[in-house]
Amino acid sequence: MNKKTSQLKSLTRTDSRRTIDIVNRGLKRRYRAERRFRIYGVVAITLSLAFLALLFLTIMGNGYSAFQQTEIKLDIFFDPAEFEAELVADANFPALVKASLRGLFPDVSGRRDKRSLYGLVSPGAAFQVRTLLLEDRDLIGRVQSIWVLADDDVDMLVKGHMNRDLPESDRRLKDNQLAWLDTLAQEGRLRKAFNVNFFSNGDSREPEMAGIRGALMGSLYTLVVTLLLSFPTGVAAAVYMEEFAPKNRWTDIIEVNINNLAAVPSIVFGLLGLAVFLNFFGLPRSAPLVGGLVLTLMTLPTIIIASRASLKSVPPSIREAALGVGASKNQMVFHHVLPLAMPGMMTGTIIGMARALGESAPLLMIGMVAFIVDIPQGFIDPSTVLPVQIYLWADSPERAFVERTSAATMVLLAFLITMNALAVLLRKRFEKRW
Structure with a gap:
């Protein structure tokens, strides 16, 4: 009996060692796979930063002399x-x-x-x-x-x-x-x-006389129109869709279309602006007003999606507490939910405006690619924008326009980085963690 018991114990210890060996081998494989995955991630990030640094250094190397x-x-x-x-x-x-x-x-x-x-x-x-x-x-x-x-x-x-x-x-x-x-x-x-x-x-055929003030003023007027139209419209649409609209098939269709519009190529909005604002309504070609209308159509889906996400991030307890103390639904939305969601809405709006600032394809379709020498003084004066100005200079044969193209790109990147940094600061400053 004792002999059989000792044999069973020996077999059990042998099986345990085999099981532990199998587990250890599996753990070693998993640890190696995890280390490889981390190495791949570090290499990917390093390559991305290296190519980004190369891009910036190339642009600055070509453009700093234009100043x-x-x-x-x-x-x-x-x-x-x-x-x-x-x-x-x-x-x-x-x-x-x-x-x-x-x-x-x-x-x-x-x-x-x-x-x-x-x-x-x-x-x-x-x-x-x-x-x-x-x-x-x-x-x-x-x-x-x-x-x-x-x-x-x-x-x-x-x-x-x-x-x-x-x-x-x-x-x-x-x-x-x-x-x-x-x-x-x-x-x-x-x-x-x-x-x-x-x-x-403003722009000039002579490189030494060419400047970006006309394009900057055109971009400013265009973005003002875009902001005045897209922000209130996008926020209002998001509030209605999230807080007041009934949940039925029609609202589902609208929501799907909004999400799809966010992925539509920007040049399609330019074609829409050409057909509607210029050909149908007869608005002036190459004007910041028309450019702002086109960019409003392009940025609205981004602002609506970001605003709805901000509204969803407000805890239900805020709504329940407001209704529990006797507030109406309008008071609950506009006095409690909307102020808490506003930082996220502003962040989404700034990101959408930054995207609009860097767009050129839709504006080419409405004539903002014209050679404009005079500085625009209003929303209906002929003008161009900074990305289109870069496109025009890049197509010029003179060597002096090469450095001005890079310098204008540096100015555009500075604006884009500033707007994205502002969005991050706003999110950090007003963001509430629940």
Whole structure:
């Protein structure tokens, strides 16, 4: 009997060891799989951050130089013979700029050489001289030193984007122009200054005169229209759908359609705006009003979905407590539930507006891709927006527009990051944990 008992115990210990060995092997496999999964996750995040950093560094590397502009110092003589008292604004200001350049290099002769000399400065130099004179009429008859814009090719050379060691036939600047620029640099007449025009001018065919102010104002007007229409409409729709609408087949269909609209490509909303707002209602093409209406249609699903999620996150006890002390349903919703859900609604709205700020496809369909020089002064003036301006510059062949494209992209990214950071701050500041 004792022998049989000892055999059974031995068999039991053997089976236990086998079971433990099997469990341990299984645990080791699971631990290895978990470690591999964590490694895959770390590698994926690292690669994502690396590519994101590469993208930002590439954009900044191409665009930071656009915030500086090369200028040439000219001594302008405001010859009284060129002006009439009543027609000062119509005087031949380009002739004054050319005369100043000839005074700096009196040995230059021949039509071709003079044309090359005049090409060192931007066509906008004459407008700078005109503006200065209109601000101070006492300059007539005097010599005034003015820093004027250099041509975009000169700007690229000074910034190091043009290789002057290439053969003359492979450069946009000729050897005599390089010699004149070297002389200007030795005399202290060549410098790089902060590019105020980039933030104060509208679009231009000349890269050195092109700026983003027109696009910024167009984006501002468009977003104001979008916010004024989409926020109250989206919040009202969410409150009705979540708190007051009966639960039936029709509301289910509406809810499904709202969710589907959030995934519709943005260019479809542009086609809708083209068909309805422009062709049917006859609203002005390329206006912030129409752009705001189109972007409102695009952002409404996002705002409605975010607002409904915020309303659902309010605990039922809040509703029950308000009704329990005698509040009506309207009082319960607007005095208790809505204030608690408002931070989430605002966050969803800011995210929707950030998406609208970066959209270009729907606005291309309503004509906001036009070349607009003037700064828009209202909601119905022709204008463009920052993403479309980037698209237009990216299609330009001049090397100087490459850096301005990247610089405008940096400005757009700064706005988008600011809006998303604001959404996070609002959520952290007003979020309540139940």
